Amino acid sequence: MARWQSGSRERLAASALRLFASQGFESTTVAEIAADAGLTERTFFRYYADKPEVLFAGQDEFEGLFLDGVEESTSTQPMELMASALDHAAAFFADERRAWSRSRQVVVTGNVALQERELHKMSGLASSLTSAFAERDIDPNIAALAAEATVSVFRRSFAAWIAAGESRPFADIQRGVLSQLQALLAPS
Amino acid sequence: MARWQSGSRERLAASALRLFASQGFESTTVAEIAADAGLTERTFFRYYADKPEVLFAGQDEFEGLFLDGVEESTSTQPMELMASALDHAAAFFADERRAWSRSRQVVVTGNVALQERELHKMSGLASSLTSAFAERDIDPNIAALAAEATVSVFRRSFAAWIAAGESRPFADIQRGVLSQLQALLAPS
Known part of the structure; x- marks a missing residue:
């Protein structure tokens, strides 16, 4: 889970949760999460092994x-x-x-x-x-x-x-x- | 679960459990279970919706x-x-x-x-x-x-x-x- 600083990890987590809430967990892609956070997919995968991991880290x-x-x-x-x-x-x-x-x-x-x-x-x-x-x-x-x-x-x-x-x-x-x-x- | 009479349902359950135990749950097919019980696949599906159902009925x-x-x-x-x-x-x-x-x-x-x-x-x-x-x-x-x-x-x-x-x-x-x-x- 996020650690409440404003690092990449936390921005990704916040974007993911916002997107999951607004358009559904299944419908949200890692690409969309990364874009929403102003980061690349590659960066996403440096912090999280997969999409559910955002919720279970x-x-x-x-x-x-x-x-x-x-x-x-x-x-x-x-x-x-x-x-x-x-x-x-x-x-x-x-x-x-x-x-x-x-x-x-x-x-x-x-x-x-x-x-x-x-x-x-x-x-x-x-x-x-x-x-x-x-x-x-x-x-x-x-x-x-x-x-x-x-x-x-x-x-x-x-x-x-x-x-x-x-x-x-x-x-x-x-x-x-x-x-x-x-x-x-x-x-x- | 089986009801301890010797009907088709119970024979299928006993065969399934014996096969799951000896060769693994994944490796066992419905066809094998039915054959082991001396019954047809069609009969199996009259009693159980699918293979796991034998264990959760x-x-x-x-x-x-x-x-x-x-x-x-x-x-x-x-x-x-x-x-x-x-x-x-x-x-x-x-x-x-x-x-x-x-x-x-x-x-x-x-x-x-x-x-x-x-x-x-x-x-x-x-x-x-x-x-x-x-x-x-x-x-x-x-x-x-x-x-x-x-x-x-x-x-x-x-x-x-x-x-x-x-x-x-x-x-x-x-x-x-x-x-x-x-x-x-x-x-x-």
Whole structure:
């Protein structure tokens, strides 16, 4: 994803998203994106392997933040590791990114192949978190449940963060959603 | 999925799974499946729209069981609705199905397109459950969290149920996994 400076990479990302939104993801060519950004196709491919990559770049960094959160906690309690992973990941979703994320979501939701890739990305995140939790001597089944719960809290928080009119910071929303999940599952 | 009688449908499913396992999903043709079952291709297509359908047939019934579970509970508590949905769905996974499910899982895990379809199936289930919970006047965010937790408990239970040497009934495993998730998220 764009890094909010005005380099070629960011101009390409902004042009791509504008074109995807106005004329559709499928109908937009790399040539049009490059032209809109005042750059060449060759430059486009220096930054992005293909057209969908504009929407999915930054995935390693995104996943890395969750894993850093696990890494930097000394706890062996799944709940504390989950909370640490979520708190670290929130850094990816600065307020300056919110407008981009809103537009990106509209494009992804409108295209089945992009939806599948998004599902795949979340599934990959759950697998990575399962491994990270299991390395803390957490039972593999519990690790997988904790990883899926982490991804679920993240996804619900993301949906809330990009909702129209929402202005709370990502981290605050996420702590609220984690509490909601805890309350929901509290034994009666 | 097969219904464990010895009709054409079941013979086709058994032949397909055997061939997928021995020579790979991609390398197996519908003609080979039909021949192995002693039937014609025409008969195959009377039961299944295409080759992957052998592995994904029964999906409506599967999803319907979860939704019946919500329907048949009079509760407005998300936890009780979740438990009811899970208990109903367990009926789909009778012990006679375990061997089929184990073989099917090996085939699905070995093919990226089938994995994506499986993810998509689970995502569709989560959406349906979100709607069903929301119809009980549960807040939409809570409904979505509850739906994703339900799917997560189901998926972990399924993984345990098909593990080598596991012989406990599906419903028992699932109640255990739901309790594990509750314990995991219990506020400290």
